[in-house]
Amino acid sequence: MHAPDSAADSSATALRSILIEAALIGLVFLFLAEGLSRLLHGGARPMLPYVADPSMAPRLPSNFSSDIRFGDAAVFEVCTDEYGLRGSICGKRAVEPSVLVVGDSQALGWSMPFGHSVAALVARGRGQGLPGVARAMASGGADVESLRSWAEEYRERMPRKSSTRELNILVLNMGNDLDEMYYGRATGRMPELKALREWLTLNSYAMLDVALLKNQVSGAGDWHLPPGANPVAVALTEEERLDLAEATAEAVIRLSAALPAARQTMVLVLPTDYQISLGEFEKYRPFYPSSAQFDVWKRRLPAMARGLDDMERHITRSLARAGVQTVSPRALLAAQDPRHIFDRRSHHYTEAGHRVLAQVLLPAVQDGAVSTGAGSAHATQGRPLWTP
Known part of the structure; x- marks a missing residue:
């Protein structure tokens, strides 16, 4: 039974x-x-992992170290300290950096060794290239507004007896920052299983491959903003663009106030690639679902460039009225071959582009000069490119 x-x-x-x-x-x-x-992948990650803060803004993970290779590009190392700042030394630092560069992936030194980035070049140009000591650091995150929460946390966690830093450089990316501030991030809610997803992203190469494969399978039709283009420059009215420019200037001022104090703070206003050369937009054609959609945005290109130029001038004037030191590399960038200073698959500046940025910044660091608008280059035109 x-x-x-x-x-x-x-x-x-x-x-x-x-x-x-x-x-x-x-x-x-x-x-x-x-x-x-x-x-x-030969031990090199195919993409750079990010983690999200409570506001869904991306940050570099802290105490991270890995070789990275984007596609068929050269391998480069990224290592961060306990604050998620990229530098030449991994892990906890015995000495606070004297030069801090804060911004998005442009500030980070995208696809290059840290020693070739603008942060390291400026520190070296000021005679602070001490071997084995992370004298320059750079953040890699989102727009200037979303970086404020990271800056406040960084300042709160810093040792109370830290000496005043020599230089803070805030990078305002005229390409991405304005779109991200106006349209916001793709989603306002945390992804499900966030902790597990981030752990896999940081520890699994296969997880990164899955993410890349998902992007390829879904195709370019899944993007929220058109690659290489900036809708805010044409979709908004003139009054709305000026409001956004004013809000951006205020966000820069708030970010500056949230950072640990420095003896000198300046804002590097970075034009996007097609502001320097309209022909740069052609490299984004493969990232569009169809040639017809690409051509729609290509026809809008002159208007987009004018819109960004207008907002850049307004931002620069607003910061100047607030007593914020700004630097624009536009004049010197325009004198270069754009194929050398911009990445051929994105809007990022190359190592040669970072050398131009350092050449423009160094005189401003020395004399405290304040630029007076878009196109100012502090009388650096005609000088040979500064090289480390």
């Missing part, structure tokens, strides 16, 4: 056995996938 119970027990045991075997097979598959991914 116990036969039915015995049959049920046998079925349950068989089911558990099947589930255990399936789990083991799954784990073996995941380990094989991870190993294959690391082998194929």
Whole structure:
């Protein structure tokens, strides 16, 4: 009379056995996938992992170190300290940096060794290139408004007896910052299983491959903003653009106030690539769902450039009225071959572009000069490019 119970027990045991075997097979598959991914990438991650703060703004992870390679580009190392700042030394620092560059991926030194970034070049140009000491650091995050929460946390966590920093440089990216501030991030809510997703992003190469594959499968039709274009420059009325420019200037001032104090603070106003050369927009054609959609934005290009130029002038004037020192590299950038100073697949500045930025910044650091609007380059025109 116990036969039915015995049959049920046998079925349950068989089911558990099947589930255990399936789990083991799954784990073996995941380990094989991870190993294959690391082998194929030669130990270099295919993308740079970010984590999200409570406002959904991206930040570099703290105490992170890894080789990175974007596509077929050269490998470069990224390592961060306990605050998520990129520098030449990984992990906790014994000395606070004397030069801090704050901004988005342009400030970070995208796709290049840290020693070739504008942060390191400015520190070296000021005679602070001490070997083995992270004298310059750079953040990599989102727009100037969303970086404020990171800056406040950074200042709160800094040792109370830290000496005043020599120089803070805030990078205002005329391309991304305005769109991100106006349209906001793609979603205002935290993704499900955020902690697990971020752990996998930081520890699994295969997870990064999945993210890249998802982008390729979904295609360019899944983007929220057109690649390489800036809708705010044409979608808003003139009055709305001026309001956005004023709000951006105020966000820069708030970010500056949130950072740990420095003896000198300046704002580097970075024009986007097509503001320097309209022909740069052509490189974004492969990222559009169709040539027809690309051509729509290409026809709007002159108007977009004029819109960004107008907002840049307004931002610069507003910051000047508030006593904020600004620097514009536009004149010197316009004298260069854009193919050398801009990445061929994005709006990011190359190593040559960062050398131009350092050349413009260094005289301003020395004399405290304040630019008077878009196109000012502090009389650096005609000088040979400064090289480290």
